[in-house]
Every structure is written in structure tokens, then in C-alpha cells.
Amino acid sequence: MPSPNHSGRPRIGIVLIGAALFLWPTIPNWHPYLFWDTYGYFLQGKAYVHLAMAGVGVLPEPPEVAEGWVGAAGRMLARDPSIRSPTWSLLTYICAIAGGFWLLAAINALVAAATVELAMLRLFALEPAARVLVLAGLAAFTALPWFASYLMPDLYAGLMILAAMLLCFAWETMRGIERLLALALYLAALTFHTSHLLLGVLLVFLAAGLSAPWPVRRGRLLRLSLSVSAAAVLLLAGGWLAFGETSLTPRSPPFLLARSWEDGPARSYLTAVCPAAGWAICRHIDSLAPTAQEFLWRSEDSYWGMDLATRAAMRREQIAIVVRAIAADPLRQLGAGLANTVRQAFSLGLDDFVLGRGAAVTPTDYTFVYLPLAPAATLGLGGFSAVLYASTALAVVTLAALWRRGRLSPGDRRLVLFALAALLLNAAICGALSGPFPRYQARVVWLLPLLAAALALRPGGWISRGRVEPAPGGL
Numbered sequence: 189m190p191s192p193n194h195s196g197r198p199r200i201g202i203v204l205i206g207a208a209l210f211l212w213p214t215i216p217n218w219h220p221y222l223f224w225d226t227y228g229y230f231l232q233g234k235a236y237v238h239l240a241m242a243g244v245g246v247l248p249e250p251p252e253v254a255e256g257w258v259g260a261a262g263r264m265l266a267r268d269p270s271i272r273s274p275t276w277s278l279l280t281y282i283c284a285i286a287g288g289f290w291l292l293a294a295i296n297a298l299v300a301a302a303t304v305e306l307a308m309l310r311l312f313a314l315e316p317a318a319r320v321l322v323l324a325g326l327a328a329f330t331a332l333p334w335f336a337s338y339l340m341p342d343l344y345a346g347l348m349i350l351a352a353m354l355l356c357f358a359w360e361t362m363r364g365i366e367r368l369l370a371l372a373l374y375l376a377a378l379t380f381h382t383s384h385l386l387l388g389v390l391l392v393f394l395a396a397g398l399s400a401p402w403p404v405r406r407g408r409l410l411r412l413s414l415s416v417s418a419a420a421v422l423l424l425a426g427g428w429l430a431f432g433e434t435s436l437t438p439r440s441p442p443f444l445l446a447r448s449w450e451d452g453p454a455r456s457y458l459t460a461v462c463p464a465a466g467w468a469i470c471r472h473i474d475s476l477a478p479t480a481q482e483f484l485w486r487s488e489d490s491y492w493g494m495d496l497a498t499r500a501a502m503r504r505e506q507i508a509i510v511v512r513a514i515a516a517d518p519l520r521q522l523g524a525g526l527a528n529t530v531r532q533a534f535s536l537g538l539d540d541f542v543l544g545r546g547a548a549v550t551p552t553d554y555t556f557v558y559l560p561l562a563p564a565a566t567l568g569l570g571g572f573s574a575v576l577y578a579s580t581a582l583a584v585v586t587l588a589a590l591w592r593r594g595r596l597s598p599g600d601r602r603l604v605l606f607a608l609a610a611l612l613l614n615a616a617i618c619g620a621l622s623g624p625f626p627r628y629q630a631r632v633v634w635l636l637p638l639l640a641a642a643l644a645l646r647p648g649g650w651i652s653r654g655r656v657e658p659a660p661g662g663l
Contacts, residue, residue: 217565222339223340232272232277257429259430285549285551304350307354312646331631341377351371388416394606395409439503469505528624535630536577536630537630538569539627543565544561544562580636586641611633
């Protein structure tokens with residue numbers, strides 16, 4: 189059978205159709221989906237833009253600049269309990285004031301549709317009709333459109349993995365501008381959330397393990413590792429300029445400490461050594477809640493409820509505390525991490541979505557607009573979550589059947605294994621380090637239905653007879 193034809197061009201019409209389909213979940217909510225953290229991204233982006241405009245003389249300098257430009261953003265955001273990605277914060281704020289949150293959702297949908305269109309052409313050589321069919325299926329049965337309509341960076345975890353697959357398996361079949369766009373998307377996504385950067389580091393090692401001639405493997409490693417390095421440099425520079433800290437995560441809450449506290453080792457260790465150890469947390473351990481979320485965010489007796497000096501001390505001390513706690517009880521922490529990874533891997537629903545909320549945006553702030561009569565708020569999303577579980581199960585069955593019946597080339601199998609490993613790594617990073625929440629895995633699991641549909645519809649797949657040949661220079 190002849191090799192698949194990768195010579196076509198992505199079609200803007202297909203991208204626009206996909207983008208329109210990916211915005212349908214906004215209909216039952218009457219608005220793109222906000223999350224509590226969206227407000228923090230907005231305020232942080234506002235601080236950055238204000239400083240940038242003041243730097244060029246368009247706006248007056250804020251009082252915080254009196255102590256110097258370096259760290260001024262940190263002083264403006266001194267009361268913010270959680271500092272977030274500078275790049276996603278800027279994108280959120282600029283889109284919100286330029287066109288409202290609908291603009292950010294539209295950009296999400298366009299980027300998602302364009303990336304999937306490029307993958308369907310360059311990885312699977314699907315014909316235009318098949319590509320439209322796959323986009324429609326993704327819109328109807330997977331979490332992809334929900335995260336395109338969600339005003340958080342979670343969408344880009346899945347798109348980052350898909351971009352990595354393009355950079356690893358379709359470099360030879362992509363045109364020059366497509367390579368640049370895939371690299372740009374990968375780099376941007378790496379900076380949008382700390383979990384993305386951690387996943388990107390592990391994807392470098394995953395790519396290193398792929399069997400391929402050394403020149404091919406070297407190219408993959410260079411593309412992924414240089415992107416990770418560039419993202420790290422960008423975040424370090426941003427942390428120093430904005431907060432005066434040479435850190436990838438300046439002023440980040442003590443997530444690791446909170447996780448180990450709930451899992452047990454940190455709590456047992458602190459109970460044994462406080463107050464003699466002198467940790468800042470020692471005077472609070474009797475009042476802190478047992479769960480990581482409440483430890484961090486409840487209104488009182490939490491990290492959020494502490495004064496700024498105590499928060500800063502907890503951030504400085506968390507690594508030392510966690511290291512000592514794990515050293516004292518390593519098997520307990522390892523067991524909890526594995527259990528949380530498994531729970532995360534199978535949590536795929538839409539439970540974390542905030543329903544019935546819109547926003548009235550101004551350049552200085554936004555306020556919630558409550559939409560209690562929106563169908564999403566009155567009916568919930570349980571039925572849609574069930575569809576996501578079903579489509580994921582069907583995708584796994586389809587991929588297994590294609591594999592067993594010899595419909596996958598060796599390159600296809602490496603592609604599937606790469607995706608499965610990336611999903612498992614995502615579950616480990618999010619579940620073990622932060623905690624299992626449905627959105628963390630739902631944001632990436634749509635890759636399985638995409639793979640199943642594309643491999644089934646490609647020449648030599650489920651519909652065509654015969655075995656598919658490896659793509660030229662690709663997989």
C-alpha cells in the first residue's frame with residue numbers, strides 16, 4: 189500500500205469550523221467558564237501592563253516603583269496569595285480588556301482547532317472530509333471544547349503534548365512556517381503553568397527513549413530541550429524582574445507542603461518536632477485543616493489567612509520541611525503519591541467547572557455576573573462528564589483493536605505509546621504534587637479519542653484494508 193500523502197496544506201475553513209464547534213459549551217453557561225483563579229490571572233496581568241505602560245510614559249508610575257522597577261510588580265501584588273504564570277496572566281488581561289473574555293475563549297478555540305488540523309494532516313494524512321468529521325467528534329464527545337471554553341491555561345497542557353508529538357514525529361512532513369508555529373505553541377504552553385513545565389522536562393526524557401536513528405533522535409531532543417530551556421529562562425527572568433526573585437515560581441504557595449500535610453508525612457514530622465524546630469508553621473499546626481485545599485485556602489486557620497511574613501517564611505521553609513518529612517517516612521509518601529497518581533489518571537470529569545458565572549470587565553477590574561438560570565447552572569454537567577468517560581473508554585478499546593489487528597505501523601505504535609506515557613506523566617505530576625482533581629486529567633485525555641479516530645480513518649486504518657506503511661521520515 190502506498191505511504192500516506194502528507195503534502196496537502198492545512199485549510200483555514202476547517203480551522204474556522206473546528207473553532208466554532210469548540211465554543212459550543214459556552215451556550216449552556218451563557219458565557220465562557222470562569223474559575224476562581226481567573227481573577228488572580230487578571231489582576232496579575234493588570235499589574236504587568238500598568239508597569240509596562242508606565243515605563244513608556246503612557247501611565248503614571250505606581251507608588252511601588254519608588255523602591256525600584258525590579259520587584260515592583262511583587263509589591264503591587266503583595267496581598268495576592270498565589271502568583272501565577274506571567275505569560276498567561278498577560279494574555280488573560282489583554283484579551284479581557286480588548287474584547288472581553290469571549291475573545292480569550294475564541295483564541296483558545298482557534299489555537300486548538302489549528303493544532304488539531306495540523307496534527308491530522310501531518311501525523312495522519314487525513315483527507316479534508318475526515319478531518320472535519322474528527323473535529324466534530326472531538327467537539328461532541330470529548331473534553332477539548334470544554335477546555336477551549338474555560339478561562340484557564342489547562343487547555344494548553346493537551347495542546348502542548350500534541351505539539352510535542354508534531355515536533356517529534358512530524359518534523360520532516362511539516363513546512364517551515366508550521367514548524368515555527370508548533371515550536372511557538374510548545375514554548376508558550378510550557379510557560380502557562382508550572383505543571384506544563386514539569387511535564388515538558390519529562391517529555392525530553394520520553395523522547396530520548398524513543399527508538400530512532402541518532403540524527404532523528406538528536407533533532408527531537410534538541411527541539412524539546414531547547415524549548416524547555418527557553419521557557420525556564422523566560423520564567424526566571426520574569427520572576428526576577430517582577431518580584432526580585434530568581435525563581436521559576438516566585439511567591440508560589442507551599443503546594444508541596446500542603447500535599448505532604450494531607451498525605452501524612454509532613455503532619456507527623458511537624459507534630460513530632462514542633463515547637464522546638466522553630467518552623468514558622470509550628471505555631472499553627474493545631475489549627476490547620478487536614479486537607480491540602482483547606483490548608484491553603486480556607487478563610488481562616490490556613491496559609492491564606494496568615495500574615496504576609498508568615499506566608500513568606502512558610503514558602504522559604506517548605507522544601508526543607510518536606511525533605512525531612514519524606515526522609516522520616518519515605519514509604520508513606522511514596523504510597524500516597526502512587527495512590528494519588530492512580531486516582532488522577534481515572535478522574536476525567538467536569539466537576540471543577542464553576543457554573544452560572546459571567547463577568548463584567550473594565551480595564552481596572554471585573555465583577556461576577558451571576559447567571560443562575562443558565563442551563564449549566566440549573567442542570568449541572570454530570571451527563572457531559574459521563575460522555576467523556578464513555579468516549580475515553582471507546583478510544584482505548586479502538587486503539588487496542590487497531591494494535592491487535594495489525595492496523596498500526598511501528599511508527600503509529602510509538603506515537604500511541606508516547607501519548608499514553610505523557611498522560612501518565614501528567615497524572616503523576618498533578619496527582620502526586622498537587623492532588624487529584626478531575627480537570628487535571630480531563631484537560632489531556634481528549635488526545636486518546638483524537639488518536640483513535642485519526643488512526644481508524646487514515647489510509648490503511650480501520651476502514652481501509654491492509655497494513656499502513658510508515659510515514660516517510662516521520663514516525
